[in-house]
Amino acid sequence: MIKVAEIKDGIVIDHICEGKGYKIFSQLGLDKLDCVAVLLRNVTSVKMGKKDLIKVETLEKIDLTVLGLIDPGVTINYIVDSKNIKKEKLQLPAKVDGILECKNPRCVCATEKIDIVSFNLADKEKGTYSCEFCGSITSL
Amino acid sequence: MRHLIQPTDFSLDELDSLFALAEIIMNNKMDFIEACKGKIMASLFFEPSTRTKFSFDAAMLRLGGGVIGFSDPSTTSAQKGESLADTARMIASYADIIVTRSPREGAPLLMAKNSTVPVINAGDGVHHHPTQTLADMMTIKHLKNRFSNLVFGFCGDLKFGRTVHSLFEALSRYEGNRFVFISPSELMFPEHLIAGAQNGSQVSHSVSLEGSINQLDILYMTRVQKERFVSEEEYLRLKDFFILDERKMAMAKKDMAVMHPLPRTNELSTEVDSDPRSAYFLQAELGMYVRMALILKLFEWNEASEGKSI
Numbered sequence: 001m002i003k004v005a006e007i008k009d010g011i012v013i014d015h016i017c018e019g020k021g022y023k024i025f026s027q028l029g030l031d032k033l034d035c036v037a038v039l040l041r042n043v044t045s046v047k048m049g050k051k052d053l054i055k056v057e058t059l060e061k062i063d064l065t066v067l068g069l070i071d072p073g074v075t076i077n078y079i080v081d082s083k084n085i086k087k088e089k090l091q092l093p094a095k096v097d098g099i100l101e102c103k104n105p106r107c108v109c110a111t112e113k114i115d116i117v118s119f120n121l122a123d124k125e126k127g128t129y130s131c132e133f134c135g136s137i138t139s140l
Numbered sequence: 141m142r143h144l145i146q147p148t149d150f151s152l153d154e155l156d157s158l159f160a161l162a163e164i165i166m167n168n169k170m171d172f173i174e175a176c177k178g179k180i181m182a183s184l185f186f187e188p189s190t191r192t193k194f195s196f197d198a199a200m201l202r203l204g205g206g207v208i209g210f211s212d213p214s215t216t217s218a219q220k221g222e223s224l225a226d227t228a229r230m231i232a233s234y235a236d237i238i239v240t241r242s243p244r245e246g247a248p249l250l251m252a253k254n255s256t257v258p259v260i261n262a263g264d265g266v267h268h269h270p271t272q273t274l275a276d277m278m279t280i281k282h283l284k285n286r287f288s289n290l291v292f293g294f295c296g297d298l299k300f301g302r303t304v305h306s307l308f309e310a311l312s313r314y315e316g317n318r319f320v321f322i323s324p325s326e327l328m329f330p331e332h333l334i335a336g337a338q339n340g341s342q343v344s345h346s347v348s349l350e351g352s353i354n355q356l357d358i359l360y361m362t363r364v365q366k367e368r369f370v371s372e373e374e375y376l377r378l379k380d381f382f383i384l385d386e387r388k389m390a391m392a393k394k395d396m397a398v399m400h401p402l403p404r405t406n407e408l409s410t411e412v413d414s415d416p417r418s419a420y421f422l423q424a425e426l427g428m429y430v431r432m433a434l435i436l437k438l439f440e441w442n443e444a445s446e447g448k449s450i
């Protein structure tokens with residue numbers, strides 16, 4: 001197995017569903033950061049069989065809101081000085097800008113060019129969101 | 141900038157002040173004939189609706205303002221491919237307020253986001269029609285002087301009827317109301333809307349008008365369209381359960397009010413028109429006064445917030 005060095009200061013995103021790591025990596029814009037950022041795919045996991053894992057070596061704040069939407073099951077570990085100072089389970093964001101897509105053909109966003117459509121959390125349990133324009137329900 | 145895009149955009153206090161103003165306007169028409177002097181309302185109907193357009197145009201003209209606009213989208217630059225956002229920006233530089241109707245859901249919100257003047261949604265597809273809801277509420281306020289502790293009967297096509305969905309949502313913001321949904325089982329009021337109701341609203345379903353009319357303070361009739369039924373026979377079998385006539389009116393309370401958004405098909409027999417409890421033509425008239433009040437309130441609220449920001 002490939003060894004990836006433990007990080008000193010940064011974030012470890014653990015328990016990512018197998019295959020979703022790349023999507024999270026790019027949605028968080030980690031490919032655009034200057035710091036060390038690794039994506040591990042198909043890591044053997046006792047709990048999950050296989051999982052993906054992301055490590056980011058940075059003290060900068062990264063906006064993780066979108067994570068709750070793509071894969072609400074992940075665990076976030078905040079590492080400071082090689083110590084895990086905080087483990088965090090995610091919640092669905094109340095509002096999401098972009099990422100989702102309105103599937104209602106009668107919606108104004110189907111015919112007009114709108115840069116970013118916002119969606120509001122409609123149902124926590126189901127993880128569904130409603131389009132700000134037409135109110136129709138969608139999920140990722 | 142304050143707009144009216146959906147029925148719940150206004151707080152209960154704001155609604156109270158709106159209906160109070162509409163009542164004052166109705167009783168003192170001449171005091172308002174110059175209230176909007178020098179102001180222009182743009183009425184942009186990307187989908188024809190003569191009734192709603194007339195109601196808005198008449199409202200602005202009675203306030204002494206002017207009206208520009210169109211009621212047929214084929215005559216506008218939207219045909220030439222201009223974006224709705226650009227149309228809104230441009231019109232906002234000519235007019236002081238925009239009223240718009242569109243078959244596209246969310247189009248008024250998109251215009252509002254790009255407009256420097258208030259936008260009123262005059263209907264966006266099957267989505268919202270907030271001024272219809274205001275007209276309905278105004279009628280209830282005028283006749284019952286309250287929005288709480290009333291028994292409402294909604295009758296007809298409750299599954300697809302946008303009007304009753306919005307009205308239910310608006311009324312469930314008040315306390316102690318009871319709702320009786322009278323419809324064929326194929327056209328029942330959507331469960332997810334009932335689940336969203338607040339303030340201990342009680343809800344029950346009924347399959348016949350005759351069986352429930354005696355409990356009601358307000359009976360809200362809606363169109364039952366033939367196309368909604370699986371077959372012609374089904375329609376013929378069921379439609380009589382949801383037709384209001386004088387025989388059924390005889391079973392109702394002496395002060396029950398009959399409402400209908402109009403136009404009607406045959407669910408509302410013309411013999412009910414002469415019954416003093418029929419309120420649907422009053423409802424249309426009050427719709428104009430509440431639109432007058434709405435135009436004035438939007439100007440007032442936006443001027444107040446501009447004052448604050450200086």
Ligand SMILES: [Zn+2]
Nearest residue numbers: 102107131134
């Ligand atoms: Zn939409």
